Amino acid sequence: MALPHPTPDDLRDTDAFEALMWAMARPGTVRSLPEGAADLALALLDRETRVHAEDPELARRIAATGAALVTPDRADHAFCTTAAGAMAALAVLPVGSALYPDEGATLVMPAIIGAGPLLGLTGPGIEGQCRLRLGGLPEGLLDLRSARCRYPEGIDLVLVDGRRIVGLPRSVAVEVL
Amino acid sequence: MTLSTLTRPWAAISWGFLDASAKREMRRKMIKAIAVPGCQMPYASREVPMARGWGTGGLQVTLTLLRTDSVVKVIDQGADDSVNAASIRRFLSRVSAAAETWDTLEATLIQSRHRVPEERLREDQVLVLQVPNPEPLRPVQPNMSIARQMHADADYGRLWLVLYEQMVRSGRIMQGAAYPALVNGRHVMTPSPIPRWDVPKLHMARHLTFLSAGREKRLYAVPPFTRVEPLVFSDVPYKVEDHADLVCHRSGLRGVFMNEIPQDGGGSAFEASDSHLGIKAIRRAEGAATTIGPMWYEEGRFRP
Amino acid sequence: MAYVATRGGERAIEQAERLYREALGPITPERVAELRLALPLLVDRVMGEASLYDPDLAALALAQAGGDLYEAVLLLRAWRTTQPRLTIAEPVRQAEILTHRRISAAFKDIPGGQILGPTLDYAHRILATEVMEGETFTPAPVTPAATPAPARQPSLADWQRANGLVADPPRSEVAPDDIPDVTREPLLFPASRAHSLQSLARADTGGLLALGYSAMRGYGNAHPTVNELRLGEAEVMVRHPSGALFSAGRVRVSQAEVTSKGKSGLLDLGFCATFGWNEVKVIAGATLDLNASGAAKGSPVEEEFVLYHTEPVEASGFCIHFKLPHYVTFQSSLDALRGAKTAEKDEVPA
Structure with a gap:
C-alpha cells in the first residue's frame, strides 16, 4: 500500500482545527488560523451540519460544502461578521440540553483581540485567571449567553480578528476587570 | 454541473485514513467535548481497520489530530512494544508518515490503553485514552438512555451508594481501575481503566486529554487545568495502589x-x-x- | 535494554499475521470470482451486515478473511469508511421492486399471487454425497411458467390499509436527502425510525435470529405472522447534477413484514429489509421490530437491547478484545483485594 499524502485541503483543515482546539482548550490564549474564519467553516462543516452565515460570500462558500443554510434558531454553527448580527444570532441559537449539551451551537464572530476592556477569565483550561483585552463585542453579549444557558447547556464562542482567534467555551466564566 | 463535480480523484486511502467528512464530524464533537469537560459526546464512530474494542475510539481521535509534524507514542498497559500498541503505531505511520517515538518527552501525541505515562505531560502534549466502556453509571444502570438522564440530572446518588456499600462490606472502597471522578464539578466520568495511581495525573494537568470509546460511540475530554476529583468520602481519603x-x-x-x-x-x-x-x-x-523528565x-x- | 529483548512485539505480530495468511494461500482474482459465483448467499449476508453493496469486494473480503464472517464484515466496513459520500439515492418503494419471490402466510392467496421463486423451503435436505465419489451434481433445468408473474407486485399492507385493517405507524415526513443515517450519526434512544431500520438492516444475522427467536418463543408480546416476505432487485435511482433521475444499477434486497393483532384491535406491522437475499434475517428482524413498541427496558426485545447487542462489528470486536492484556486493571483490583484483607486482619481483636 502506497503511503497517502496530505492534500492542501488536509493541511489547511488540520491547521485550522489545531488552532481552534487549543483556543477552546485554553480559553483566552490567542491562536492563529491559516487565513481566517472561512478556514473554520471548511474544517468543520459539511452536509451533516446546519449553518447560519451572515456574509453572503461566506454563505456561498459554506453552501458549497453541502451544509444546509438555515435561520440561526435552527443552526448548529453560526458565522457572523457584525456585532449586531452576532447578538441577534446569540439570542436564538440552540443551546442544547442537559441531556445533549453537544447540541448547543458554536458561534464564530468578530472581535478586536488585544484592545478594549480588560477581561478576567476563569474555568477549565485556565490556570488561575487569564487576563485579556477584547474589543468590538456587542454590549451585553456575555450576559445574554449566561441568561439563555444553564450549564451544561450553552453556546460556544469563537472570536476572530483576522487570522487570530480566541475561544470562549460555555465552561468559562468572564468578568470585566 | 457534471457528475465529476460530485466525485474526487481516486485514492486507495485518504491521508490519515479517515475521509474528510469523518474527520469533520470528529472535530465538531471534540470541540464540544472540550467545552463541556467530562461529558460524553455521542459520535458516529466509523469503522477502522481494527476490531472494535481494540482502540478504535482512541484511533479515530488520534487520526483526526495527526499532523505532518506529529510525533506519536502508543502504549498498551504502559508498554510501547506490547503487540496491540505496536500494531496501532504501525498503522498510524502507514497512513500518515507520522514520526514514531517510545519516549514520552519526544511525543506530541500519546495514544494509550490503561495507563498515563509516569513522566509529567506538558502543555503542548495531547493524551488520547482508549475507553472500553465510557459509562461510569453502567454498574448501577446498564440502560444507556436512563444513564444519560441521570447525567443530565447530575443524579449520582446510586454511584455513591455503591462506594459506601463497599466501605461497609470490605472496610475500604474496592473499585480497582477506572475509578469514577467528578470533572469540573459537574459530570462524573470514568477515566478509562487506568489504575487509581494515574487518576490524579488528570487533575489540573497541563496537557489536554481526550477519552474515546469507538464501540460505544462516545468521546469526552479533560482540558488542561480542569478539576478531576475521584469520588471519595470526606473522612476516607482516595487511595492509590x-x-x-x-x-x-x-x-x-x-x-x-x-x-x-x-x-x-x-x-x-x-x-x-x-x-x-x-x-x-x-x-x-x-x-x-x-533524559528522564520530571x-x-x-x-x-x-x-x- | 532488557525490555526490548523479552517482548519483541513488532516482530511477533508480523509473523503471526504471516502464519495466518500462509495457511490461506495466495488470493487470486480467480479465487474471488469463484467465491462470488459459488457462495452468493454468503456474499449477500456479508454485504448486508457491512451495509456496502459490492459483491466483488464482499467476495474479496471473504477470501481475505478465509470465510471468517466477522472479519469479512469488518474489512468491508473499514473500507467503506474511506469512501466519500457522493449522493443519496431515492427511496425504494415496495411496489417498484423487481420481485423474484413473494409469499404471504396470512392469506391463502393475495393480490398479485403467491410467487415461490427460488427456495429450498420444500426441498429435502439431503447431502449430495455422490459428488465426493467423483460425480457432478447437476441441477435439473427449470421449466418456465406459461404466464410469467409480473415483475412488480403490489404491497399486501396497502390492501390491508385500504380495508382499514392495519394501524398505520405515525409518519414523519422527511426529505430523502435528510433521512437520518446511522453510519454518519450515533444511534441514540428513542431511536428515529430510520436509525432503527438501518440498524436492523446491518445487524448480525445470528444475533437477530437469537433475539428474534426468543421473542417467537414467548419473550416478546407479539406472535408474528408473515404478512409478506419478498426477495427482489431494486433499482438504485440517483439524481444527475443536471436534475435527471437515472438508475445507477440494481441491488438484491430482502424484506419481511410480519403482523399480529395489536391492542387497538387493528393489525400491527413489523418490518425489516436488508441488502442481499437473507430470509432468516429479515423475518427475525421484522419480529423484533413488531415487538419493540411497549417492550420493558432491558427485555430481550426492547429496541435499545436489540440494536446494541446485534451490531456485528461491535459485538465481535468486544468479544475478541478480551484476548488483549488486562494486567494493569488486574493489578489494580489485586491491590484493592489485598488492601481489604489487611483491613480485615486489623479488625481482629488481639
Missing part, C-alpha cells in the same frame, strides 16, 4: 506503578509498568546520556 515502595527488579526504579510478575518460588518480582521509563533508567545506569510522583508521593 500500594506501589510506592516497590522496586523494579530490572531498572531499579522505585515509586512508579508496577507490573507484578509471579515467581516460581512463590513470591513476586516487580517491573515498572511504564516500559520506556524502565529502558531509560537502565540506560542511565549503564552510563548512557538519557515525574508526577516523587518519593512515591503524588506531587500536585
Whole structure:
C-alpha cells in the first residue's frame, strides 16, 4: 500500500482545527488560523451540519460544502461578521440540553483581540485567571449567553480578528476587570 | 454541473485514513467535548481497520489530530512494544508518515490503553485514552438512555451508594481501575481503566486529554487545568495502589506503578509498568546520556 | 535494554499475521470470482451486515478473511469508511421492486399471487454425497411458467390499509436527502425510525435470529405472522447534477413484514429489509421490530437491547478484545483485594 499524502485541503483543515482546539482548550490564549474564519467553516462543516452565515460570500462558500443554510434558531454553527448580527444570532441559537449539551451551537464572530476592556477569565483550561483585552463585542453579549444557558447547556464562542482567534467555551466564566 | 463535480480523484486511502467528512464530524464533537469537560459526546464512530474494542475510539481521535509534524507514542498497559500498541503505531505511520517515538518527552501525541505515562505531560502534549466502556453509571444502570438522564440530572446518588456499600462490606472502597471522578464539578466520568495511581495525573494537568470509546460511540475530554476529583468520602481519603515502595527488579526504579510478575518460588518480582521509563533508567545506569523528565510522583508521593 | 529483548512485539505480530495468511494461500482474482459465483448467499449476508453493496469486494473480503464472517464484515466496513459520500439515492418503494419471490402466510392467496421463486423451503435436505465419489451434481433445468408473474407486485399492507385493517405507524415526513443515517450519526434512544431500520438492516444475522427467536418463543408480546416476505432487485435511482433521475444499477434486497393483532384491535406491522437475499434475517428482524413498541427496558426485545447487542462489528470486536492484556486493571483490583484483607486482619481483636 502506497503511503497517502496530505492534500492542501488536509493541511489547511488540520491547521485550522489545531488552532481552534487549543483556543477552546485554553480559553483566552490567542491562536492563529491559516487565513481566517472561512478556514473554520471548511474544517468543520459539511452536509451533516446546519449553518447560519451572515456574509453572503461566506454563505456561498459554506453552501458549497453541502451544509444546509438555515435561520440561526435552527443552526448548529453560526458565522457572523457584525456585532449586531452576532447578538441577534446569540439570542436564538440552540443551546442544547442537559441531556445533549453537544447540541448547543458554536458561534464564530468578530472581535478586536488585544484592545478594549480588560477581561478576567476563569474555568477549565485556565490556570488561575487569564487576563485579556477584547474589543468590538456587542454590549451585553456575555450576559445574554449566561441568561439563555444553564450549564451544561450553552453556546460556544469563537472570536476572530483576522487570522487570530480566541475561544470562549460555555465552561468559562468572564468578568470585566 | 457534471457528475465529476460530485466525485474526487481516486485514492486507495485518504491521508490519515479517515475521509474528510469523518474527520469533520470528529472535530465538531471534540470541540464540544472540550467545552463541556467530562461529558460524553455521542459520535458516529466509523469503522477502522481494527476490531472494535481494540482502540478504535482512541484511533479515530488520534487520526483526526495527526499532523505532518506529529510525533506519536502508543502504549498498551504502559508498554510501547506490547503487540496491540505496536500494531496501532504501525498503522498510524502507514497512513500518515507520522514520526514514531517510545519516549514520552519526544511525543506530541500519546495514544494509550490503561495507563498515563509516569513522566509529567506538558502543555503542548495531547493524551488520547482508549475507553472500553465510557459509562461510569453502567454498574448501577446498564440502560444507556436512563444513564444519560441521570447525567443530565447530575443524579449520582446510586454511584455513591455503591462506594459506601463497599466501605461497609470490605472496610475500604474496592473499585480497582477506572475509578469514577467528578470533572469540573459537574459530570462524573470514568477515566478509562487506568489504575487509581494515574487518576490524579488528570487533575489540573497541563496537557489536554481526550477519552474515546469507538464501540460505544462516545468521546469526552479533560482540558488542561480542569478539576478531576475521584469520588471519595470526606473522612476516607482516595487511595492509590500500594506501589510506592516497590522496586523494579530490572531498572531499579522505585515509586512508579508496577507490573507484578509471579515467581516460581512463590513470591513476586516487580517491573515498572511504564516500559520506556524502565529502558531509560537502565540506560542511565549503564552510563548512557538519557533524559528522564520530571515525574508526577516523587518519593512515591503524588506531587500536585 | 532488557525490555526490548523479552517482548519483541513488532516482530511477533508480523509473523503471526504471516502464519495466518500462509495457511490461506495466495488470493487470486480467480479465487474471488469463484467465491462470488459459488457462495452468493454468503456474499449477500456479508454485504448486508457491512451495509456496502459490492459483491466483488464482499467476495474479496471473504477470501481475505478465509470465510471468517466477522472479519469479512469488518474489512468491508473499514473500507467503506474511506469512501466519500457522493449522493443519496431515492427511496425504494415496495411496489417498484423487481420481485423474484413473494409469499404471504396470512392469506391463502393475495393480490398479485403467491410467487415461490427460488427456495429450498420444500426441498429435502439431503447431502449430495455422490459428488465426493467423483460425480457432478447437476441441477435439473427449470421449466418456465406459461404466464410469467409480473415483475412488480403490489404491497399486501396497502390492501390491508385500504380495508382499514392495519394501524398505520405515525409518519414523519422527511426529505430523502435528510433521512437520518446511522453510519454518519450515533444511534441514540428513542431511536428515529430510520436509525432503527438501518440498524436492523446491518445487524448480525445470528444475533437477530437469537433475539428474534426468543421473542417467537414467548419473550416478546407479539406472535408474528408473515404478512409478506419478498426477495427482489431494486433499482438504485440517483439524481444527475443536471436534475435527471437515472438508475445507477440494481441491488438484491430482502424484506419481511410480519403482523399480529395489536391492542387497538387493528393489525400491527413489523418490518425489516436488508441488502442481499437473507430470509432468516429479515423475518427475525421484522419480529423484533413488531415487538419493540411497549417492550420493558432491558427485555430481550426492547429496541435499545436489540440494536446494541446485534451490531456485528461491535459485538465481535468486544468479544475478541478480551484476548488483549488486562494486567494493569488486574493489578489494580489485586491491590484493592489485598488492601481489604489487611483491613480485615486489623479488625481482629488481639
